[in-house]
C-alpha cells in the first residue's frame with residue numbers, strides 16, 4: 001500500500017503571532033516556521049504503517065514557497081521515502097490545495113492519503129475533506145486510530161460526543177487528530193541521510209489548475225484584549 | 237445574513253427533530269430526509285444530499301462541531317466553492333469574521349463565491365428562539381449511500397451534566413489534577429453549580445479523562461458565564477478555546493502561570509486544598 005502525506009509549513013506552534021499595526025496581515029518576519037503539528041502525526045502514522053509492513057512507500061508532498069522543502073526534508077528524516085514540492089509564492093486556499101493534491105493523487109496512485117486535520121495557521125480544517133470529495137473517496141476525519149486490513153481501513157474518529165468508528169474501502173483519505181500517535185524526533189544520522197532522498201520540485205503554475213483565490217482578506221485585527229484581573233487570597 | 241431560512245433535518249427516525257425544527261422562530265421550511273443512510277451523519281452521504289438540495293440557496297451553514305466540520309468542506313468542494321470555517325460575526329452577506337492562529341488574530345474575509353458554505357462557531361451567536369415558528373415540513377425521499385463507507389460503532393460519553401459548549405458554567409482540570417480520580421473533586425463542584433466539566437489536552441493525553449472533554453484550539457470552544465481553570469497553565473492552544481468566557485477564575489500553585497494573565501480572579505494555591513474548600517462553601 002502506498003501512502004501519501006500532504007505536509008504544510010506553518011508558524012511554529014509556540015509562537016504567539018502579532019497582527020501588523022496597519023491590519024494588513026500577520027507579522028511573519030523572522031518568525032520560526034515548522035511542520036504543521038498534525039502533519040507530523042500524519043507522517044508518523046504512515047512511517048509506522050511502513051515499519052509494520054502494511055505500507056510499501058511513504059510519499060510526502062508540500063505546496064508552498066521554496067522553504068517548504070525544509071519541512072519535506074524533516075519528513076524524509078523521520079522516515080518518508082520520497083518528497084514532492086509544488087512551488088508557489090501565493091497563499092493557496094484549501095480548495096486550491098485540494099485540487100493540486102488531486103493531481104498528485106492521479107500521478108502517484110496512493111491507496112491512502114493521511115492529512116493533518118487542520119493547519120494551525122489558518123485553522124481551516126478543510127483540505128482533507130475537500131480532497132476526498134474531489135476524488136469521490138470516503139473520508140475518516142479526526143482519526144485517533146487507523147487500522148488498515150485487506151482493502152479497507154477502520155478509522156476511530158474523535159467526535160464531540162466521544163468516539164466513532166467507520167470502515168472505509170480503500171482508497172481513502174484520513175485526517176489525523178492529536179492522539180493518533182506521538183511523533184518521533186529525527187536523529188542526526190537520519191537528517192544527513194534525508195539530504196540524499198529524492199525530492200522532486202514542480203511549479204504549481206505548470207499544473208494548469210484554477211487556483212485563484214475566492215476569499216479576500218479585508219482586514220486583520222488582534223482579538224479583544226482581556227485585562228488581567230486580581231489575585232485573591234483564598235476561596236472565601 | 238438576511239433572506240428566507242430553510243432547515244435540513246437528515247437522519248433516521250428524525251420526525252421529532254423535524255417537528256422541533258419547524259417551531260424555531262424565523263424558519264420558513266424544514267426539509268426532512270429520513271433514511272438509514274443518514275443515521276450516522278456520514279459526510280459522504282449527507283454532502284450529496286445537501287448538494288442536490290443546494291440549488292437556489294446563496295448560503296449553506298453548518299455548526300462548527302465535529303459533524304459540521306466533517307461535512308461542510310465536502311459540500312463546498314462538490315459545489316466547487318471555498319468554505320469559511322468557524323465564523324464569529326457576520327459583517328455583510330458576503331463578509332465574515334473568523335479567528336485564525338488559535339484566535340490570536342481575527343480575519344475579516346469577503347467571499348466571491350456564488351454560494352457561501354460556512355461553519356459557525358456556536359458560542360459567538362445567540363441561539364434562535366426554539367418556539368414561535370410554524371414552518372412547513374417537507375419530506376425528501378432522496379437516498380445517497382456511498383458504497384465505500386460504513387458505520388461500525390460509537391462510544392459516546394454519558395453524563396447528566398450539561399453539554400460543554402452549552403453550559404453557562406464550566407470547570408476544567410489540567411495536568412495539575414494528577415490523575416483521573418481527582419477529577420471527582422471537580423465533578424462535585426460541577427454538580428453544585430450545574431456546571432460542565434472540561435479538561436486541557438495534557439489531562440486528556442495523560443488519560444485522566446476522555447477526549448470529548450478537551451477545551452482548546454483543537455478541542456471544544458466554550459464561552460460560558462463562568463470558567464474555572466484548575467491546574468491548567470494557560471497555553472495559547474488552551475486559551476483559544478475559553479478566553480471568550482465572561483468571567484475566568486484560575487486556581488494554580490504557580491503564580492507565574494500564564495493563565496493568570498487572562499483570569500479575572502486568580503488564586504495562587506494548591507488545588508488539592510482550594511477545590512475541596514470551594515466545594516464545601518457552595
Ligand SMILES: Cc1cc2nc3c(=O)[nH]c(=O)nc-3n(C[C@@H](O)[C@H](O)[C@H](O)COP(=O)(O)OP(=O)(O)OC[C@H]3O[C@@H](n4cnc5c(N)ncnc54)[C@H](O)[C@@H]3O)c2cc1C
Nearest residue numbers: 006007063091093094116118119122123124125126127213
Ligand atoms: C495570515 C493569512 C493570510 C492568508 N491570506 C490568503 C490570501 O490572501 N489568499 C489566499 O488565497 N489564501 C490566504 N490564506 C489562506 C491559506 O494560506 C491557507 O493556509 C490555506 O487556505 C490552507 O488552509 P489551512 O492551512 O487552514 O488548511 P487545512 O484544511 O486546515 O489543512 C489541513 C491539512 O491539509 C494539508 N495541507 C494544507 N495546506 C497544504 C499545503 N500548502 N501543502 C501540503 N499540504 C497542505 C495538510 O495535511 C494540513 O494538515 C491566508 C492564511 C493566513 C493564515
Ligand SMILES: Cc1cc2nc3c(=O)[nH]c(=O)nc-3n(C[C@H](O)[C@H](O)[C@H](O)COP(=O)(O)OP(=O)(O)OC[C@H]3O[C@@H](n4cnc5c(N)ncnc54)[C@H](O)[C@@H]3O)c2cc1C
Nearest residue numbers: 410411412436437438452453454455467468469474489507
Ligand atoms: C497543535 C496543538 C494543538 C493543541 N491543542 C490544545 C487544545 O485544544 N487544548 C489544550 O488544552 N491544549 C492544547 N495543546 C497543548 C498545549 O500546548 C498545552 O500543552 C496544554 O494545554 C497544557 O495543559 P495543562 O495546562 O493542563 O498542563 P501544564 O502546562 O503541564 O500545566 C499544569 C499546571 O498545573 C499546575 N499545578 C500542578 N499541580 C498543581 C496543584 N497541586 N495545585 C495547583 N496547580 C497545580 C502547574 O503549576 C501548571 O501550571 C495543543 C498543542 C499543540 C501542539
